[in-house]
Amino acid sequence: MPPRLRAVLDAVARGLCALTFDQRMAAGLFAAIALLPLLAPLLGGGYVLHIGGRAMILALAAISLELLIGVGGMVSFGHAAFLGIGAYGAGIAASHGLGTLAVALPAALAASAVFALLTGAIAVRTRGVYFIMITLAFGQMGFFVATSLAPYGGDDGLGWPGRTLMLGTHALKNETVFFYATVGAAAAAYVLTSRLAASRFGRVLRGLTGSETRLQAIGFAPYPFRLAAYVIAGTMCGAAGFLLGNHAEFVSPAYMHWQRSGELIVIVLLGGTGTMYGPVLGAVVYVLLEEVLSGFTEHWKAILGPILVLVVLFAKGGMAGGIEQAVAAWRRRRPGPRELVEALATLARRRAAGRSAAAVARWEQAGEAARRQRDLVWPIVKRALGRARVRVAAWRGDLGVMTEEGLARLFQQRRSLTLALGRQLDGLLSLLKGTVAEAQARWHPWKMAFGRRLVSLVLLAERNIADAAQRWKRR
Amino acid sequence: MSTTLLIVQVLNGLQLGILLFLVAAGLTLVFGVMDFINLAHGVQYMLGAYLAVMLYGATGSVLASMALTLPASLLCGLVLEALVFRHLYQRHHLEQVLATFGVILFLNQGVKIVWGAAPLNMPVPAILSGSIPLMEGLRYPVYRFAIMAAGLGVAAALYLGITSTRAGMLVRAGATDAPMVSALGVDIKLLFTIVFGCGAMLAGFAGAMVAPILSVEPGMGDQILILAFVVIVIGGIGSIRGAFVAALLVGVIDTLGRSFATDLLRLFLSPSTARTIGPALASMSIYLLMAGVLAVRPAGLFPARGRA
Numbered sequence: 001m002p003p004r005l006r007a008v009l010d011a012v013a014r015g016l017c018a019l020t021f022d023q024r025m026a027a028g029l030f031a032a033i034a035l036l037p038l039l040a041p042l043l044g045g046g047y048v049l050h051i052g053g054r055a056m057i058l059a060l061a062a063i064s065l066e067l068l069i070g071v072g073g074m075v076s077f078g079h080a081a082f083l084g085i086g087a088y089g090a091g092i093a094a095s096h097g098l099g100t101l102a103v104a105l106p107a108a109l110a111a112s113a114v115f116a117l118l119t120g121a122i123a124v125r126t127r128g129v130y131f132i133m134i135t136l137a138f139g140q141m142g143f144f145v146a147t148s149l150a151p152y153g154g155d156d157g158l159g160w161p162g163r164t165l166m167l168g169t170h171a172l173k174n175e176t177v178f179f180y181a182t183v184g185a186a187a188a189a190y191v192l193t194s195r196l197a198a199s200r201f202g203r204v205l206r207g208l209t210g211s212e213t214r215l216q217a218i219g220f221a222p223y224p225f226r227l228a229a230y231v232i233a234g235t236m237c238g239a240a241g242f243l244l245g246n247h248a249e250f251v252s253p254a255y256m257h258w259q260r261s262g263e264l265i266v267i268v269l270l271g272g273t274g275t276m277y278g279p280v281l282g283a284v285v286y287v288l289l290e291e292v293l294s295g296f297t298e299h300w301k302a303i304l305g306p307i308l309v310l311v312v313l314f315a316k317g318g319m320a321g322g323i324e325q326a327v328a329a330w331r332r333r334r335p336g337p338r339e340l341v342e343a344l345a346t347l348a349r350r351r352a353a354g355r356s357a358a359a360v361a362r363w364e365q366a367g368e369a370a371r372r373q374r375d376l377v378w379p380i381v382k383r384a385l386g387r388a389r390v391r392v393a394a395w396r397g398d399l400g401v402m403t404e405e406g407l408a409r410l411f412q413q414r415r416s417l418t419l420a421l422g423r424q425l426d427g428l429l430s431l432l433k434g435t436v437a438e439a440q441a442r443w444h445p446w447k448m449a450f451g452r453r454l455v456s457l458v459l460l461a462e463r464n465i466a467d468a469a470q471r472w473k474r475r
Numbered sequence: 476m477s478t479t480l481l482i483v484q485v486l487n488g489l490q491l492g493i494l495l496f497l498v499a500a501g502l503t504l505v506f507g508v509m510d511f512i513n514l515a516h517g518v519q520y521m522l523g524a525y526l527a528v529m530l531y532g533a534t535g536s537v538l539a540s541m542a543l544t545l546p547a548s549l550l551c552g553l554v555l556e557a558l559v560f561r562h563l564y565q566r567h568h569l570e571q572v573l574a575t576f577g578v579i580l581f582l583n584q585g586v587k588i589v590w591g592a593a594p595l596n597m598p599v600p601a602i603l604s605g606s607i608p609l610m611e612g613l614r615y616p617v618y619r620f621a622i623m624a625a626g627l628g629v630a631a632a633l634y635l636g637i638t639s640t641r642a643g644m645l646v647r648a649g650a651t652d653a654p655m656v657s658a659l660g661v662d663i664k665l666l667f668t669i670v671f672g673c674g675a676m677l678a679g680f681a682g683a684m685v686a687p688i689l690s691v692e693p694g695m696g697d698q699i700l701i702l703a704f705v706v707i708v709i710g711g712i713g714s715i716r717g718a719f720v721a722a723l724l725v726g727v728i729d730t731l732g733r734s735f736a737t738d739l740l741r742l743f744l745s746p747s748t749a750r751t752i753g754p755a756l757a758s759m760s761i762y763l764l765m766a767g768v769l770a771v772r773p774a775g776l777f778p779a780r781g782r783a
Contacts, residue, residue, distance in 0.1 A: 148755030305581025
């Protein structure tokens with residue numbers, strides 16, 4: 001292999017190693033999609049690019065929604081409003097002869113941002129189901145405003161000949177150019193959103209989904225963070241709308257209908273929320289499903305519906321969840337904690353055999369530390385488990401002679417006890433997770449593996465307790 | 476805007492409100508007791524309408540078909556519950572939304588496959604077909620009064636059932652703290668199934684009642700579903716009383732808005748502007764109402780006790 005090629009390959013490999021799993025998946029997806037124009041002649045020409053462009057636009061919209069759902073814990077059921085606003089921005093600008101990128105795109109983005117700011121100011125005050133409903137209401141409002149836009153087509157929608165001008169040329173009219181524009185936009189959105197999610201801003205947002213009170217206690221006001229996320233997501237989806245309008249050279253109120261918002265949620269969940277490549281994958285698969293099924297029968301929605309139900313019932317975490325499980329199963333090695341520590345120590349010794357005495361000592365020391373940690377934590381877990389078992393056994397014994405009132409009291413007791421146990425385990429768990437994170441930061445593979453194992457042990461203990469409680473309840 | 480028209484529209488609004496209540500009551504019960512977002516509630520309403528039309532074709536009698544629709548839609552609800560919804564109670568709201576959205580897609584399309592995409596019709600029952608003179612130059616169809624009466628009857632029965640029967644007590648207890656009820660030896664799964672079945676039956680009943688006055692078509696449930704969600708959010712999730720008040724409010728405001736918004740706006744704006752803005756404002760009125768209510772009272776007008 002020539003040295004230059006080798007250097008390039010090394011650089012690529014190093015680059016890939018530096019990426020997270022999520023980024024690797026996304027890079028692979030985008031790279032595969034970017035190759036589509038090469039395959040287009042085999043698959044039926046421009047039409048494939050048209051479909052691919054649609055998938056990428058939906059991916060962009062889904063990424064923006066993932067910022068709300070996955071990072072911010074805000075399930076927006078009116079996200080399609082921004083698609084419509086972006087598309088109307090493109091259409092209205094074009095119908096006034098202002099269809100240039102320099103005018104239409106900023107106008108569409110600004111309109112989306114303003115709408116997001118106004119509606120978000122009210123919506124992000126609410127939580128949970130109420131947030132779902134109020135965003136639904138705002139989405140429907142957008143829909144009805146669009147139907148009454150009589151100068152711009154009203155119910156019938158607005159078509160415009162030719163796409164937005166780019167630098168005074170009709171470059172976007174070319175299907176390949178437009179396709180790459182959509183791929184670029186979706187990839188940019190991916191990078192931006194995952195950076196955002198990893199930043200301090202993203203961490204605060206994620207923290208808010210865990211415990212708002214805790215975040216407030218350490219000095220973060222939730223409102224501005226949520227609102228900012230809502231506006232960012234809305235603006236990003238406005239960009240998707242701008243592309244969508246240009247893609248079809250047409251916009252109608254149907255773009256903003258609540259079923260569209262439902263579709264966007266479907267895409268995010270199908271792909272797998274909690275990941276950033278999930279929405280991209282979801283959009284691609286959704287568009288593929290739509291194409292394949294609708295080619296198969298006009299009643300394709302009757303097939304899509306049960307698929308969605310099955311995905312929810314059996315594939316937790318969507319496709320990304322499935323991939324994660326497959327990867328985990330592939331990597332799984334399940335020695336007990338003792339064997340694990342021994343194996344690690346052996347491995348360390350073997351690795352260090354050819355190296356200096358100092359290295360050997362370091363590895364030995366590391367193994368020792370791991371053992372110490374195990375000895376420290378294991379009894380706590382065992383004690384917690386043992387106590388739970390004793391309690392459960394005691395309850396079982398008592399059940400025979402219980403009056404109804406006693407049963408109720410016992411239930412209360414059990415509840416508070418399980419809660420207390422759960423809290424203990426919680427504390428232990430966060431301690432361990434901290435260790436794992438720290439090890440990760442300092443790159444101690446053995447420590448990480450050990451820590452993960454302990455985390456899974458604690459989770460197991462938790463599950464055991466829950467199981468015991470469940471069994472007790474059934475009696 | 477004449478008084479006659481105003482009265483007719485208020486009556487229409489009340490009738491829409493009562494229908495909305497029938498749909499929203501089931502929705503809010505399911506939501507309150509099981510913490511389950513059922514987007515598929517609208518298609519149960521649609522199924523009710525289709526079943527009524529089908530049974531009318533089979534029996535030839537409108538009243539009989541409506542009576543038969545009740546057990547039929549109960550059955551549909553129970554089947555759906557056993558097949559799909561039962562497995563979703565413990566899941567995250569997001570997953571419930573996705574799965575029930577799938578059910579909507581399936582049933583909307585399924586109805587199209589079975590009965591075709593063209594709207595179906597069904598006559599008004601013969602004994603309720605006339606109209607009553609209310610005042611000079613104002614006659615109002617008997618059937619619409621019958622809808623109101625039936626709806627009010629159901630509302631009263633629901634109220635009595637929930638406040639003063641044992642099952643109602645369990646439903647209220649379940650809405651407050653389901654695990655506790657379960658620990659006291661109540662079969663919570665059966666309770667959930669019953670509540671769900673009742674909700675489905677109410678929605679089906681509403682569908683059967685509108686079958687003679689609206690066209691029965693696929694997707695007819697989606698519009699009413701959104702309205703019903705608006706109703707239960709305004710009324711406070713889990714509260715039957717709230718659903719009743721909010722349903723009447725939404726029905727009247729929506730109907731009056733559609734008939735009078737343009738005329739009202741014409742008082743301030745030029746006619747062409749009013750014609751443009753009027754219909755949009757009318758369609759938006761209930762959403763504005765909901766946004767307003769949530770901005771002031773984030774948990775609705777009558778928040779059910781025991782939840783935030």
